[in-house]
Each structure stands twice: as structure tokens, then as C-alpha cells.
Amino acid sequence: xxxxxxxxxxxxxxxxxxxxxxxxxxxxxxxxxxxxxxxxxxxxxxxxxxxxxxxxxxxxxxxxxxxxxxxxxxxxxxxxxxxxxxxxxxxxxxxxxxxxxxxxxxxxxxxxxxxxxxxxxxxxxxxxxxxxxxxxxxxxxxxxxxxxxxxxxxxxxxxxxxxxxxxxxxxxxxxxxxxxxxxxxxxxxxxxxxxxxxxxxxxxxxxxxxxxxxxxxxxxxxxxxxxxxxxxxxxxxxxxxxxxxxxxxxxxxxxxxxxxxxxxxxxxxxxxxxxxxxxxxxxxxxxxxxxxxxxxxxxxxxxxxxxxxxxxxxxxx
Numbered sequence: 001x002x003x004x005x006x007x008x009x010x011x012x013x014x015x016x017x018x019x020x021x022x023x024x025x026x027x028x029x030x031x032x033x034x035x036x037x038x039x040x041x042x043x044x045x046x047x048x049x050x051x052x053x054x055x056x057x058x059x060x061x062x063x064x065x066x067x068x069x070x071x072x073x074x075x076x077x078x079x080x081x082x083x084x085x086x087x088x089x090x091x092x093x094x095x096x097x098x099x100x101x102x103x104x105x106x107x108x109x110x111x112x113x114x115x116x117x118x119x120x121x122x123x124x125x126x127x128x129x130x131x132x133x134x135x136x137x138x139x140x141x142x143x144x145x146x147x148x149x150x151x152x153x154x155x156x157x158x159x160x161x162x163x164x165x166x167x168x169x170x171x172x173x174x175x176x177x178x179x180x181x182x183x184x185x186x187x188x189x190x191x192x193x194x195x196x197x198x199x200x201x202x203x204x205x206x207x208x209x210x211x212x213x214x215x216x217x218x219x220x221x222x223x224x225x226x227x228x229x230x231x232x233x234x235x236x237x238x239x240x241x242x243x244x245x246x247x248x249x250x251x252x253x254x255x256x257x258x259x260x261x262x263x264x265x266x267x268x269x270x271x272x273x274x275x276x277x278x279x280x281x282x283x284x285x286x287x288x289x290x291x292x293x294x295x296x297x298x299x300x301x302x303x304x305x306x307x308x309x310x311x312x313x314x315x316x317x
Contacts, residue, residue: 008080017045
């Protein structure tokens with residue numbers, strides 16, 4: 001019987017000829033594919049490949065250093081009842097699970113579904129609302145590390161379909177019906193500081209909220225700009241209302257302080273991460289590294305029984 005719920009896969013793309021084919025192949029069974037090219041300069045490679053999968057390839061958007069603007073433009077082209085947002089360096093494991101999830105979400109009256117995202121490089125797990133109803137009231141926000149304005153619900157399989165509220169345990173994440181793997185697009189190499197540039201502009205313009213400060217701090221952390229990282233995350237933890245993210249921020253601060261040989265500050269920050277979430281295995285393990293041998297062994301024993309419940313990112317390597 002024909003499925004009555006129409007699903008649109010929506011993508012934005014720029015210089016993605018090395019990756020886009022795999023992404024589109026993984027969703028070829030959907031009802032509609034929308035690809036908005038935001039200014040590729042690869043001789044038409046990205047657009048040519050996209051047109052092998054869909055006749056709805058658009059080149060009418062001029063990049064403005066804002067992912068939310070680009071995604072909202074692409075969303076406006078979709079005609080499906082539900083939208084799956086997919087990036088070019090990602091792929092869906094089993095598209096039939098997308099349909100199963102949408103059917104269940106409709107039955108339960110859910111507007112947005114969290115799906116499991118798996119890092120291709122290190123196996124890191126996280127969930128994010130990437131599958132949602134095509135409603136005018138659901139829009140993308142944030143120039144970088146953008147997000148929709150409706151919280152998602154995880155639909156996972158455990159002898160039947162059940163739901164939970166974010167954040168989720170690793171065991172719940174792994175049972176998510178919809179799974180995608182994300183990689184690292186080679187297109188980033190042509191503009192490696194794009195995300196940092198966008199987030200710094202937000203901060204300088206006074207537009208940076210808690211989410212932007214968190215990810216700006218993370219950009220500094222990746223670049224080992226430890227002093228700037230602790231300054232930005234120090235601002236972030238004063239205003240954040242998201243315990244999982246806040247705990248992760250304190251752990252980053254602890255690693256930065258340790259890198260600057262400020263051991264007492266490192267332990268204090270790590271302790272804050274653990275106070276927020278005593279089940280944060282990575283924070284407990286790092287505290288064991290920061291401590292003297294006897295105390296370190298005790299922290300290690302705590303980490304052995306930690307469940308990673310309510311952890312933002314479960315880094316497996």
C-alpha cells in the first residue's frame with residue numbers, strides 16, 4: 001500500500017562532489033530530494049551529481065555566512081509532510097527506518113525526532129533533531145551549529161517502539177531507529193576557519209547566546225587557544241541552562257587549565273563537571289589523571305560504574 005506520508009530529504013551543498021553521491025544514494029528511496037547549492041566552484045561537479053538523483057536542484061541562493069539562512073531557504077523548497085535534513089558528508093543507515101519512525105511520530109503527535117549521529121572518525125555518539133514536520137512554525141536558527149526551534153524526541157526500538165526525553169543514555173542512543181554516520185567534508189579544507197569566523201562575528205556583534213559561546217569555546221579548544229577558551233566558556237557557564245552541555249564545557253575548561261599547567265583550576269573545573277553529572281565517565285577518568293595515585297584510583301573506580309546517562313557527547317575513543 002502506498003505510504004500516505006510524504007518525506008522530503010533536504011540538503012545544502014557547496015563543493016561536495018567527493019561526498020554527495022554517498023549521501024544521496026542512502027536516501028534514494030525517499031519521496032523528494034531537495035538540493036540547494038550555495039555557490040559551488042568545482043566546475044559543476046556537485047550540481048551534476050545531485051541531478052543524477054533529483055530534478056530539484058537549486059542554485060538561487062547566495063551564501064551569507066549563515067547556515068540557518070541557507071537551511072531555511074532550502075526548507076522552503078520542500079513539499080513533503082516531513083523533512084529529513086542531511087549533510088553531504090553523511091549517510092543514512094537504513095531509510096526504511098525513517099519511514100517507520102515518521103509513522104510512529106505521527107501516531108504519537110510528535111513534531112520532531114532526535115536521530116542518532118555516529119562519527120565516522122572516532123565513533124562518537126550524539127542525538128539531534130534532524131527529522132521534523134514540514135511546518136512554517138519549525139525553522140532553523142543559529143548562523144553556525146544551527147538548530148531547529150522544536151525539541152526532538154528519540155524513538156527507539158526495545159522490544160517495541162518507545163520514547164524518551166533528551167538527553168539519553170548510550171544504550172538508548174544505540175537503539176535509535178534512525179541512524180546516520182557523519183564524516184568530515186573535504187570542502188572544509190578550503191575554508192577551515194569558517195565556523196570560527198562566524199561565531200566570532202556573532203560574539204563581536206553581541207548576538208552570541210549560550211549555544212554560540214559554547215561552540216566558540218570549543219573552536220578555541222580545538223586550536224589549543226586555551227586562555228581564550230576558558231574565558232569564553234567562563235561566560236557560557238554563567239548563563240547556560242543545559243546541564244549536559246554545561247558539564248561538557250567544564251570538562252573542556254579543565255583540559256585547558258591542565259594544558260596551561262594550572263592544576264588546581266583544572267581539578268576545580270573537572271569537579272564542577274562531575275557535580276553536574278556524576279555519571280560523566282570521561283570527566284571521572286580525567287579527574288583520575290589529575291589526582292595523586294591513591295585518589296586517582298578511587299576516581300577510576302567511580303568511572304567504571306558510570307553510565308554516561310545525560311551526557312551530551314559520548315566519546316568512545
